[in-house]
Amino acid sequence: xxxxxxxxxxxxxxxxxxxxxxxxxxxxxxxxxxxxxxxxxxxxxxxxxxxxxxxxxxxxxxxxxxxxxxxxxxxxxxxxxxxxxxxxxxxxxxxxxxxxxxxxxxxxxxxxx
Amino acid sequence: xxxxxxxxxxxxxxxxxxxxxxxxxxxxxxxxxxxxxxxxxxxxxxxxxxxxxxxxxxxxxxxxxxxxxxxxxxxxxxxxxxxxxxxxxxxxxxxxxxxxxxxxxxxxxxxxxx
Numbered sequence: 120x121x122x123x124x125x126x127x128x129x130x131x132x133x134x135x136x137x138x139x140x141x142x143x144x145x146x147x148x149x150x151x152x153x154x155x156x157x158x159x160x161x162x163x164x165x166x167x168x169x170x171x172x173x174x175x176x177x178x179x180x181x182x183x184x185x186x187x188x189x190x191x192x193x194x195x196x197x198x199x200x201x202x203x204x205x206x207x208x209x210x211x212x213x214x215x216x217x218x219x220x221x222x223x224x225x226x227x228x229x230x231x232x
Numbered sequence: 233x234x235x236x237x238x239x240x241x242x243x244x245x246x247x248x249x250x251x252x253x254x255x256x257x258x259x260x261x262x263x264x265x266x267x268x269x270x271x272x273x274x275x276x277x278x279x280x281x282x283x284x285x286x287x288x289x290x291x292x293x294x295x296x297x298x299x300x301x302x303x304x305x306x307x308x309x310x311x312x313x314x315x316x317x318x319x320x321x322x323x324x325x326x327x328x329x330x331x332x333x334x335x336x337x338x339x340x341x342x343x344x345x346x
Contacts, residue, residue: 168334
């Protein structure tokens with residue numbers, strides 16, 4: 120399985136944008152880039168996913184490098200509720216996919232008022 | 233409201249006393265799975281199920297059993313719990329195992345085995 124690398128922690132101020140980076144230099148052509156987050160005392164929560172093009176939804180934006188070896192999750196205006204551990208996960212579109220999500224250590228985001 | 237419901241949320245029990253953690257989803261999802269979360273080890277998959285009566289081992293299945301008799305339910309069974317199964321457990325479900333399908337997680341069950 121292709122590996123992802125994320126910073127252990129990041130800090131942000133409330134109402135400012137946050138850019139959470141993820142490196143995945145060994146990504147294959149059939150790997151989708153997914154982001155999940157885990158709020159304190161809750162289960163992981165799906166945020167967004169993409170393949171090659173940048174993606175936007177109501178929660179965040181995903182910017183994918185042209186060579187696909189890195190991506191950035193963008194929270195446009197961080198709130199205190201966005202304080203969580205953010206996981207960047209690769210998911211293979213291939214037939215061998217068992218549905219398993221491979222969680223690394225993620226990035227712990229702190230949001231300061 | 234679409235959700236994955238786990239019960240109990242917390243349980244303290246003793247070694248060897250059989251226990252079952254229930255998981256139920258109301259989204260008509262085919263795929264369900266169980267993870268455990270431990271400090272420094274992250275989330276690891278225990279078992280998964282692609283549909284009714286179809287289950288398979290994940291990365292850490294030892295000491296656990298599952299069953300999938302109905303589409304909505306996927307209980308996790310510890311026949312003879314041991315202290316090394318003290319952990320935070322999450323159930324997840326999705327429409328299918330496909331890479332495009334978001335997975336929905338329950339709020340977790342914290343098990344302490346004494």
